[in-house]
Amino acid sequence: MVKKAQGTKGLVIVYTGGGKGKTTAALGIALRAAGYKKKALIVQFIKGSWETGEINSLRRLSPEIELVRIGKGFVGIIDDKKSFSDHVKAAQEALKVAEKAVVSKKYSVVILDEINYAVKGKLISVQDVLSLIKSKNPRLHLVLTGNFASQKVIEKADLVTEMKEIKHPFSKGIKAQRGIDY
Ligand code: ATP
Ligand code: MG
Numbered sequence: 001m002v003k004k005a006q007g008t009k010g011l012v013i014v015y016t017g018g019g020k021g022k023t024t025a026a027l028g029i030a031l032r033a034a035g036y037k038k039k040a041l042i043v044q045f046i047k048g049s050w051e052t053g054e055i056n057s058l059r060r061l062s063p064e065i066e067l068v069r070i071g072k073g074f075v076g077i078i079d080d081k082k083s084f085s086d087h088v089k090a091a092q093e094a095l096k097v098a099e100k101a102v103v104s105k106k107y108s109v110v111i112l113d114e115i116n117y118a119v120k121g122k123l124i125s126v127q128d129v130l131s132l133i134k135s136k137n138p139r140l141h142l143v144l145t146g147n148f149a150s151q152k153v154i155e156k157a158d159l160v161t162e163m164k165e166i167k168h169p170f171s172k173g174i175k176a177q178r179g180i181d182y
Helices: 022-034 053-060 084-103 115-120 126-135 151-156
Strands: 012-016 040-044 065-069 109-113 141-145 159-162
Touching (some): 012 151, 022 040, 022 053, 022 065, 022 109, 022 141, 040 084, 053 065, 084 109, 084 115, 084 126, 115 141, 126 151
Parallel strands (some): 012 141
């Protein structure tokens, strides 16, 4: 008898665009997978220094969901006290974690959160991302988030959703809300 799992086609999924919801959509996939005891790894490429609600929740979903945070905060924005080379080093470290994870048979889902920003900011190259996609275990679902996804990455993806901002409270001067934005 053919097992259902043998039919698994690992998808390359990209959440990009300027509207809110890219990271939370990716987390939704991890949540769904964990419900079937499938393992998900989330690697945060850019965020990394402050607390978010999801970090606390994901701890409770261990061991199905693993979270690796290496990034050093938004490059050039808000609390950025690190040099550009520190950011490059952190992103390269995250890339190494990702390279190992995508070839391993351990995970059903690997989420590379904010990796598109890391490419846009030249912390890693688009070629690095294309190599990840090429080398990945064929049954692994690979999720890439962040605005400004490279056209080359979009071409290789199976599913691409562009979050389009219709309204965001930020433009009315409403500050980020705990439990909604972080
Ligand atoms: P979320 O993590 O809420 O799913 P995101 O992943 O789509 O958002 P990012 O580009 O990673 O968004 O930005 C991270 C932070 O910026 C979040 O706190 C988010 O609420 C906020 N943000 C997202 N989109 C916008 C926007 N259009 N205007 C202002 N702030 C935004
Ligand atoms: Mg995000």
